[in-house]
Amino acid sequence: MKKLKSRIAIALAGMVIAGAAHAGNITVTGSDTLVILAQKWAEVYMGKHPEVKIQVSGGGSGVGFAALQKQSTDIADASRPIKPAEKAECVKAFGKVPTEYKVAVDGLSVYVNDSNPVKELTEAQLADIFTGKTTNWKDVGGKDMPITVYSRENSSGTYEFFKEHVLKGKDFMAGAQTMPGTAAVVQAIANDAKGIGYGGAAYGGGVKSLAVKKDEQSPAVLPTEETVLNHTYPIWRYLYNYVNPAVDKGEVAAYLKWIRSDEGQQVTKEFYYPLPADLRAK
């Protein structure tokens, strides 16, 4: 028994020393939009650099900024730019404004059911539908049936982005049904011929993306890699990584550089649209 106890003690001591000596631990937290991509980046990077350990978690863009401010994370993922109030909290906490890096481009699609004859809408018509001014599909060139609006929960960065850029700050209609994720929106619209909703790249059948026109005279554009990257598709946004400037060196800086390099952007292609060449790290 004595021999066993001393062996266990030595093993535990060994693990503690090994843990303490093991540098290269990077924590990444934040946006749920980015979490799957962030996990893929971490996986590929750790495959190439086995001495580095990267922990990725989600929770929402706001959660990422809160963690950045408390200095409990190295990198904060965000699907929206940092708000001035959050910037102020970071300055109060560690004296500097966090450095912003753009890491991917995302285009938001507007989804309707496959059976819906409507193929294109202007941004103004979209705003009217989602704020509740237009309530019947026949007012926008479709069949005579009421419109069911599907939105996201207000904790989502996608919700805030859509509200700011398409609705221009106006409220969503009270009757908009809120779903917990893009996949839920797609599933709901696939089962509802009168539905319309928005979200990132879709993973489901039964729905189609609408072509969006900036105004009456512009051409109607479908979201593809080309149209999102050259911004002819009007509903697009960057996805960001934020980091405390004091932490942005050594392992963390190397990882951030890798994400924005050509290698990292190859991984981005699976989920979102990669950064244009002029924004990439050399």
Add this chain to the structure above:
Amino acid sequence: MATTADHDKLNARRSIGWKGMQRGHRTHPLEWIAEKGILLVSLSAIVMVFLIFLFVAREALPVFTGQLNTASGQKVIPVADMEKLSPAELEAYLGLTPEQDAKMDADTKRTLMEVKLEELKEASTDKDTRVNTASWRYFLRPFQWTGYNKPVYIWQPVSDIQKYNIVPLLIGSLKATLVALLFSVPLALGAAIYVSQLAHPRAREWLKPGIELLAGIPSVVLGFFALIVMASVLQSVFHYQSRLNAFVAGIALGLAIIPVIFSIAEDALTSVPRSYTQAALALGSSKWQAAWKIVLPAAIPGVFAAVVLGFGRAIGETMVVLMASGNASIVSWNIFDSTRTMTATIAAEMAEAVVGGPHYRILFMLGTVLFVVTFVSNLVAGLVIMRLKSKLEGKR
């Protein structure tokens, strides 16, 4: 002369309380420790309930005392004028405490001034920014915001003008719970009457555990089932507009509370003395007449307690309504419209609410309301069951 029986009774009484250490437990100190340990554990459960309530109420206190203020309207101060402000004015403008101000150097304060400038430039020019939206007038009464053509009840916290009216949420919770009760009470009571009064004893053996199996379904699985299967089936039968609505959520909630109501009601009906039924049967009534006209009225307190417990459970249920109710915060008593309940609101919005901000505190206020409602309903049910038990055991 005291017999051993008297002596044992005396010792048994004295082993309760601190004096027990001196008398009956002198030879068994470990037992005394075990007794006190179990007492502490049971007390800690009660203490836990109070601590949870205290924490939730403490986070929500500023809402109840009216200390929240979302009205903005600060004037912009250019960065170059930073030196001209007194320390108190600077702290008020930047939102700093005196300790934070003392620790900062001039460069950091300049950065903060620039960030504040950015924040105020981005702020809305809407006339409603001067309104304190986190006050009880705006929580409960309708208001005509900019861009609306009549006073409305709006819950939209993430917005330039944060709107915190809780009336749609209260109505949503009540609607879903009412549908759940309307669906489950007849079914559960009917099952309870059948199982306790009318069924063959051998059928009772597998019926009772079978119905209580429903309690073993996790609520998230029920919600998922309602979202994928029940919503489509019910829409093809009733042909209403919204696929996810209070009706679907209510039926799923009803399935979740049937075992709760069934267990307690069945216990209440079985506790009615057999002599009542036997007397009724002896006088020539059928089994059904005895059950409906004699036993059920006798067991009404217990049945009422069961329904109240079911109500408490339904109003506090989160996953089912989060997935199956559509979460649209509208004020409407039509059960075929989407609803947003208080529980789903807390679950969905807590992740992004800035800690300590008005949105966060109002979510905690909703939590306090829910806590009080479920606590009171469980308390009422518990008291009624206690009275019922003592009445039937002949102590009253």
